[in-house]
Amino acid sequence: MTSTTLSIVSELAEIVGPANVLTDPDVTAGYVTDWTGHWSGHTEAVVRPGSTAEVSAVLTACHRHGLRVVPQGGNTGLVGGSIPMDGEIVLSTRRLTTIERVDVVDRTLAAGAGVIVAQAQEAARQHGLDLGVDLASRDSATLGGIVSTNAGGIRMIKNGNTRRQLLGIEAVLSDGRVVTRWKELVKDNVGYDLPGLLAGAEGTLAVITRVLMRLVIPAPRTQVSLVAVTTVSDALQLVDRLERAGLTLEAAELMTRPGIDLVRRHHDLRAPLDVDSPFLLLAEVSGQRDTQALLLDVLEQAGESVLDAAVEEGPAPKLWRYRESHTESISAESSTPPVKLDLSTPLREVEQFLTTLTPALAENFPDVRAICFGHVGDGNLHVNLLDVKETERERVTDFVLRHVTQHGGSISAEHGVGRAKAPWLALGRSPEDINLMKSIRAAIDPAGLLNPHILPIR
Amino acid sequence: MTSTTLSIVSELAEIVGPANVLTDPDVTAGYVTDWTGHWSGHTEAVVRPGSTAEVSAVLTACHRHGLRVVPQGGNTGLVGGSIPMDGEIVLSTRRLTTIERVDVVDRTLAAGAGVIVAQAQEAARQHGLDLGVDLASRDSATLGGIVSTNAGGIRMIKNGNTRRQLLGIEAVLSDGRVVTRWKELVKDNVGYDLPGLLAGAEGTLAVITRVLMRLVIPAPRTQVSLVAVTTVSDALQLVDRLERAGLTLEAAELMTRPGIDLVRRHHDLRAPLDVDSPFLLLAEVSGQRDTQALLLDVLEQAGESVLDAAVEEGPAPKLWRYRESHTESISAESSTPPVKLDLSTPLREVEQFLTTLTPALAENFPDVRAICFGHVGDGNLHVNLLDVKETERERVTDFVLRHVTQHGGSISAEHGVGRAKAPWLALGRSPEDINLMKSIRAAIDPAGLLNPHILPIR
Missing domain, CATH: 3.30.70.2740 (Alpha-Beta Plaits)
Structure with missing residues (x-):
């Protein structure tokens, strides 16, 4: 360790307690590599603050030393956005695990950024509500993480992205200043959309410490249909028909013949339908009392564009397995x-x-x-x-x-973007747009200390 | 006119043509006072550019002269946000009226910022779709205006606010730089949410010139119910019951007894229901084939909390008149x-x-x-x-x-916020939050030239 590192480690230990500053490479290993194993870095210290005040003190200290910091939640991202690639300090939010409140009238959940998504879902479900976001990494991903990355997932078609679920936020800027916007309101047109700006910023503007999430009513009477179609256009037209019939679309997933064949090889699943089609659409709908009958009628009325279809009642229908087994099968298949x-x-x-x-x-x-x-x-x-x-x-x-x-x-x-897509940013954004983003970052984190490799400003 | 003004007027006339620089006070009168008559200012020039390039040239010229600019759309705001209170140049977007495209597969509308909301709605409806926003000022408000103010309206409960309808944007910064983010994608997690930041910024960060709006499917089988209830809590519980039954909530409006009495006096309407209740809920729902029957069942099951109810089929049901006549009746009644x-x-x-x-x-x-x-x-x-x-x-x-x-x-x-709420900003936001907003503004419009009275930075 350098003398700066030694000095900061002892300073951080004073803030969060020695047990919450990890320096042993055997212990920090889980924080410097992502779960795919593809993104791997190194750090001399992982710091685990237990409160917003501690996060503020940690960032103030790092700022004073000019040290770069990578914020990290559940470390389930797929683009290397939470990995200290160049020896940055890792600030883990995993100790910010308080579920403060579920409000059934306003349908909100107030919680620390380190709360695991599945735990937030469970807390909401105990009150007859649900989080608007669901994704495969639910048992490891944190609320702060899904907000920071503006996670999508299978429920986005109905509820919108994570940014849309975020009503309030508490976050700490790179110099330790705490910024809070926290009103339990869906309508609050006073000033710039700060929560929306921090959502999806991938930890480059602030470390999120607390979130106020909108909750939703669980889908009533879900029905899943697996439909064989010849073209993507047929699939999209069927989706349109379902919506125009008044059904609520909960998910619309597309699979291809090679994907289904792969899944069947690796999971010993029988052919889902009697025909082999280039594409399969998995459409989940919900709604009123006649949801199942209406779904069947819409499939019938779609005529020849539906080659074959299976329908199953929710929750947790087996038809989802064809879709959900893709990731594992792909990993098993590839050399x-x-x-x-x-x-x-x-x-x-x-x-x-x-x-x-x-x-x-x-x-x-x-x-x-x-x-x-x-x-x-x-x-x-x-x-x-x-x-x-x-x-x-x-x-x-x-x-x-x-x-x-x-x-x-x-x-x-x-x-x-993370590390994975950073080299291709110019494919996604115009030069003026990138310059504007850099101006915003420079205004909020002038030294570029937070997650410096995403949208570097110097 | 001062010599600076004379010089800028002739410069602006070269950019947009003399006919599009208005200086005669009789002509500019409609641009310096809002429709309520409450907010009134003055200007030496209203400039009406006809393209993004012209907006850019206009702002470049004003920037060079250090002149402040108030962007203005339909001038239908209620908080004085589009009024030149201190002699600012008015930049009217009303000539940016091109509806470029409606895409029925992606459900998007691409249009100039000066397109009137009702025209955009009509263009969408011709393709079996609709704009996700509707509001009373639809015949005068512009798309740029509703985006700049992040307008709400009666459909927000279903579709979210205007910010949520905005998929892409083209805007001009105070120094004339054109920034574009324009992909017809609902999912695009590359960098900060620039459209979301400009939405609701009330013209303080940029002049919006083009917008890409998400479109929605028109509500099927709308049913309106007017329900007499004793408490707001009863109204909210009924809304919850409607949603949990699988009905899609299109609107949920609350009225009070004094409001209904006032409306009836001024509009010669009969009592909407047989009971006099402290509150009336107007709930519009839509959905599947059994929407009407289901609505009636839910009202029945709500028991004694529903004192009385009327139900009417859409579109354009008369029950809405009790709600929509409020504004006019209030104006007529007040001394x-x-x-x-x-x-x-x-x-x-x-x-x-x-x-x-x-x-x-x-x-x-x-x-x-x-x-x-x-x-x-x-x-x-x-x-x-x-x-x-x-x-x-x-x-x-x-x-x-x-x-x-x-x-x-x-x-x-x-x-x-506009001019109306600017003195009370500190009631809505913490000092750190206001400072952060000012930092963002200062990074994008360092001289504070655009709509300077909202969130002034100097």
């Missing part, structure tokens, strides 16, 4: 760690994007296989590239990100 | 221009706020009458104060804003 790209395109471009991607990849990367699935209601596609050689990772990533940009899409639909 | 305050409280505080307001006012302002109504699903209350003497306006405003703050509420739910 190398899969390259996972989270992209979106306009809905009208989804089909064209998908059908041109495979031949384009085959031409340029003959050994690489692509398995795509996603939240088609949002135009959000998870492109998984299998059997990519280590030396080819960056080149194939670049290739796909340029492909999606050509289709008017985004290089990151719901995972954020 | 002085009514003080109109747009407030919100947490839902659990609505009842307490309302029941304590009347005696508190009576004690301090014996001649003043209050008529309250609002979007109760959002906790949004429009407090109208009648017979307020000119000399008492500020004091009674201060009184009510402090009252709502004591109940955890907001001094502006959906109208914004």
